[in-house]
Amino acid sequence: MPVNALVNIVVLAVMLASGAAAAPPPVTSQLATLRAHDLATDSVLLSYYPESTFETFGKSADRPVHKRAGDDLKGDAIAFVESHLKLGPDSVAFKSGYVNDIAKHAYLKQVIKGIPVANAVANVVFDKDGKVSAFGYSFVKPTTIPSTTPSINLQEAITRAESVVNGTYNQHPATLEFVAKQDNSVALAHVLQIENEHTGAWVEAFVDAHSGDVVHMTDFVAKSSYRALHITKQYPTQGFDTILDPQDLLSSRLGWHNDGRATTTITAGNNAVAYGGPQSLTTSQSSPILNFIYPQNPNQQPTTQANLDAARTNAFYVANVVHDFSYKYGFTEEAFNFQNNNFGYGGYGNDRVSISVQDPSGRNNAFFATPPDGQSGRMSMFLWDHSNPWRDGSLENSILIHEYTHGITNRMTGGGTGACLQTYESGGLGEGWSDAMAEWATHRDSSVPDFYVGQYVTNSASGIRRYPYSTNPYSTLRFLNEVHDIGEVWANILHNVYAALVKQRGFFPDARFNPTVFFGNVIFLRNFIDALAIQPCNPTFIQARNAWIQADINRYDGANYxxxxxxxxxxGLGVDAGNYQDDFNVPSGC
Structure with missing residues (x-):
């Protein structure tokens, strides 16, 4: 089937029973509302996310204006949501928000009887004139509401969650919240974080405060199951470079080797720390000045000391480069980025990315865990055994960038919670964004060749995806049952969006350092980052597309519409696409 029919593909079979038994495939709308989690009790928990309604208002003169016309983002956002949805007072709570150069972003939760509803959320985007340019919400009208006084205490909830998840409570402060359920009720829940350092698991568990059951879960870990170092390169076979002073002091004010408190001479700084084994096992400078020159020997196992140092150095370099260019495009402190010291620019600090190189908890894989703003993102990079010697995922830049981008998309969607790419469809979008960012970083000129991921670690020309990302037709599957397969569809769509923008607007070779010029590759990443803050919690393909269109209107006055x-x-994502049916039509005037 030609690549054009790429929207008509998402029917998903969710495993709902233990063992080999499976329930019939759910209706396609469940891709936007459900996510299954395997539990230590040999059962499956189906988490529910109320479907988001999302409106964008373009640049028309009659778009909504909030009743309050001030500079109080919190008050303005609450007033708009209560008025627009005809809610009573104290029905909405402000969760987070920030202001960038073109818009104000507010993220909110529904409140019932003074208690927030964890998965009933909203986001409002105000333009420079104070008008609403986008609004998303997933508020609920529950038929039953339990008592707000818990029947079981927090310690009982912790014991139950640790047993079900097979992990340990990490002492992050627990909360008491409602959680909306698929049967149109809400449950009162103790909300707490459970980790397992041996498996890499890190979840937020919702324990029913009356029954003691785990009724909902947020998985902070984005798991990239692959079929399985200048930033524009992907593989060691392309040759290592000696890169002189790459830090961008406009994005990293203290440079890469200051952890926010003191200068370091190791692969640790304000943005990231790269280590192997315990976090104290970093790579040190190789000379009395900040040189990290550790040649990799491809004929030896990656666990040799020189190869481990080369891997930690490369992982540290890539993470900092992605921090610096994504910062310029809008992933800043107030937009919930990863830094120990936020220098008073907003957001929560003490959350640099920790990169576990040659992580012992797995193989042939890579994970990124994205907890809420203020807790460190955790990247787990594994060894790959498809060749002899084995190969190190920390030496394939596309995998490192893919993983870091999970942190960007999970933080910026939903206002820094790390909890708004949880459904199958939105999780698939997350995989697609990560591949698209990895591709964006490799481009050196206006050519847009086919793009592959994972060729080095798998020692395979085809890499880890079913097909390369391409502007040419190729066959694909109609029915997808896994987030990475869904992600391939979105990444290929974005590959074609990138190609169209570069063809029409040209290519700027220094795009990582200058996001202000009007060139196709710059416009692409601007819209990429801006749209994340605009879209609703757990977006669909259609909503993600609409956020891109609105992002271009907000920043470029719709010049690329x-x-x-x-x-x-x-x-296939034309104006009438919907219900997972393709449409190839463009708006009138295009």
Whole structure:
């Protein structure tokens, strides 16, 4: 089947029973509302996320204006949501928000009887004139509401969650919240974080405060199951470079080797720490000045000391480069990025990315765990045994960038919670964004060749995806049952969006350092980052597309409107696409 029919593919069979038994595939709308979690009790928990309604208002003169016309983002957002949804007072709580150069972003939760509803959320985008340019919400009208006084205490809830998840409570402060359920009720829940350092698991468990059952879960770990170092390169076979002073002091104010309190001479700083084994096992400078020159020997196992040092150095370099260019494009302190010291610019600090190189908890894989703003993102990079000697995932830049981008998309969608890419469809979007960012970083000129992921670690020309990302037709599957497969569809759509923008607007070779010029590759990443803050919690393909269109209107006054619509429509996401049926039409005037 041609690549054009890429939206008509998402029917998912969810494993709902233990062992080999499986329930019939759910209706396609469940891709946007459900996520299954395997439990230590040999059962499956099905988490529910109320479907988001998402409106974008373009640049028309009659778009909504909030009743309060001030600079109080919290008050303005609450007033708009209560008015727009006709809610009573004290029905909405402000969760987080920030202001960038083109918009104000507010993230909120529904409140019932003074208690927030964890998975009933909203986001409001105000333009420079104070008008609402986008609004998303997943509020609920429950038929039953339990007592707000818990029947079981927190310690009982912790014991139950640790047993069900097979992990340990990490002492992050627990909360008491409602959680909306699929049967249109809400449950009162103790909300706490459980980790397992041996498996890499890190979840937020919702324990019913009356029954003691685990009724909902947020998985902070994005798991990239692959079929399985200048930033524009992907593999060691392309040759290592000696890169002089790459830190961007406009994005990293203290440089890469200051942890926010003191100068370091190891692979640790304000943005990231790269280590192997305990976090204290970093790589030290190789000379009395900040040189990290450790040649990799591809003929020896990656666990040799020189190869381990080369891997830690490369992982540290890539994470800092992605921090620096994503910072310039909008992933800043107030937009919930990863830094120990936020220098008073907003957001929570003490959350640099920790990178476990040659992580012993797995093989042929890589994970990124994204807890809420203020807790460190955790990247787990594994060894791959598809060749002899084995190969190190920390020496394939596309995998490192893919993983870091999980942190960006999970933090920026939903206002820093790490909990708004949890459904199958939104999780698939997350995989697609990660591949698209990895591809963006490799481009050196205006050519847009086919893009592969994982060729080095798998020692395979085809890499780890079913097909390369391409502007040419190729066959694909109609029915997908896994988030990475869904992600391939979104990444290929974005590959074509990128190609269309570069064809029409040109290519700027220094895009990592200058996001202000009007070139196709710059416009692409601007819209990429801006749209994350605009879209609702757990977005669908359609909502993600609409957020891109609105992002371009907000920043570029819609100058690329028809280019974007043409690219999306060419891959089935036209104006009338919906219910997982393709449409190839563009708006009138395009």
């Amino acid at each position: 028809c280019i974007l619509w043409g690219a999306f429509a060419s891959r």
